[in-house]
Amino acid sequence: AQSVTQPDIHITVSEGASLELRCNYSYGATPYLFWYVQSPGQGLQLLLKYFSGDTLVQGIKGFEAEFKRSQSSFNLRKPSVHWSDAAEYFCAVGGYSSASKIIFGSGTRLSIRP
Amino acid sequence: NAGVTQTPKFRVLKTGQSMTLLCAQDMNHEYMYWYRQDPGMGLRLIHYSVGEGTTAKGEVPDGYNVSRLKKQNFLLGLESAAPSQTSVYFCASVVAPPKGGELFFGEGSRLTVL
Numbered sequence: 001a002q003s004v005t006q007p008d009i010h011i012t013v014s015e016g017a018s019l020e021l022r023c024n025y026s027y028g029a030t031p032y033l034f035w036y037v038q039s040p041g042q043g044l045q046l047l048l049k050y051f052s053g054d055t056l057v058q059g060i061k062g063f064e065a066e067f068k069r070s071q072s073s074f075n076l077r078k079p080s081v082h083w084s085d086a087a088e089y090f091c092a093v094g095g096y097s098s099a100s101k102i103i104f105g106s107g108t109r110l111s112i113r114p
Numbered sequence: 115n116a117g118v119t120q121t122p123k124f125r126v127l128k129t130g131q132s133m134t135l136l137c138a139q140d141m142n143h144e145y146m147y148w149y150r151q152d153p154g155m156g157l158r159l160i161h162y163s164v165g166e167g168t169t170a171k172g173e174v175p176d177g178y179n180v181s182r183l184k185k186q187n188f189l190l191g192l193e194s195a196a197p198s199q200t201s202v203y204f205c206a207s208v209v210a211p212p213k214g215g216e217l218f219f220g221e222g223s224r225l226t227v228l
Contacts, residue, residue, distance in 0.1 A: 009154070034216065044157075044204070046216045090156055092217075101172060102147060102208070102217060106156035 002027050004093050004105035012111040015083055021076040021108050023065075023091030033074040034092040034102075035065055044090070050074065061085070086112045116140050120205050120220035127195045127227045135190040135223050137205030144210040146188040147172070147217070148180065150201040157204065163188055164210070195227045 003026045013019055025031055035047040048059025055067040065076045074091060088109045094102040118139045127133055137146065144165050149157040149172075159172030163182040177199060179191045188207075192199060203223045209215035 006156075036217075043221050044217075044219045049216055092157075101159055101162050101170070102206075103159060103173070104149070104157040106154065 002093060002095070002101065002103050004091050004103055006089075006091055006105035006108050008108045009106070010109045010111065012113055013081055014113045016080050019076075019078045019081045019085070019110070021089050021091075021110070023074045023076065023105060024072050025074060025091070025093040026072065027093055027095055029095055029097070031093045031095055033065075033067060034094075035059065035063070035074075035076050036090045036092065036104075037061075037087045038090065038107075039087045047076070047089075081110075081112055083112045083114070086110055118205055118207055118218050118220040120203070120223045122223060123221065124224050125226070127192075127225065129196060129227060131195050132191070132193050133195065133225075134192075135203055135205075135225075137188045137190070137207075137220060139186055139188075139205075139207040139218070141207060141218065142185070143207035143218070144185075145208045146182065147206045147208075148178075148188065148190045149204045149206065150174065150199075151204060151222075152201050160190065160203075192225075195225075197227045199225065200227045201225060 005024045033050045036044040050057045050067045088107045090107045091105045121136045147162040148160040158174045161180040166185040169180045181189045205220040206217040208217045
């Protein structure tokens with residue numbers, strides 16, 4: 001079955017520190033993967049996506065993610081967080097079949113310590 | 115340049131009442147999705163459509179019905195609303211998966227069932 005697990009419900013990091021948000025997926029074929037961010041009271045904004053090719057993907061706002069097929073993971077990273085990065089982050093997985101659906105994880109809430 | 119538009123943005127219902135949420139997209143996307151967002155549970159897929167005249171069940175379809183009579187519109191119906199359906203509902207559309215592309219989201223519809 002298609003699924004996404006974000007094991008960390010809430011993470012707090014200090015401003016300027018590095019960040020890694022975990023995402024593990026289950027999908028029986030080649031997946032395509034997304035990270036979205038949602039600021040309080042706002043809609044969802046795409047940070048980055050992986051479809052094929054280079055497994056290290058660069059996104060907006062200085063974020064990157066690495067697709068590791070052997071670990072079924074697509075972790076999001078940022079070398080130095082800013083207070084404005086405080087938000088909720090969602091990982092999502094879809095597939096290339098014509099019947100594919102896109103499934104989201106339960107999200108990780110990121111807080112920034114001044 | 116509207117993108118994905120959801121109506122209404124807010125609605126309060128009494129238990130047992132019915133209503134329809136409308137999602138309209140002007141990007142000629144094949145795929146459309148309805149999600150609900152609840153605290154701590156991320157976005158859960160209710161129903162989706164891979165093209166005009168087609169619909170399919172997602173993760174949490176019970177209590178909802180959908181229709182896709184026109185390519186640009188995807189309707190979500192609640193025949194007999196229950197308090198458990200209090201949520202924020204998001205519609206999204208995407209170019210067919212084999213072509214890649216990101217989900218474009220509407221701004222959300224906040225539904226309260228009393």
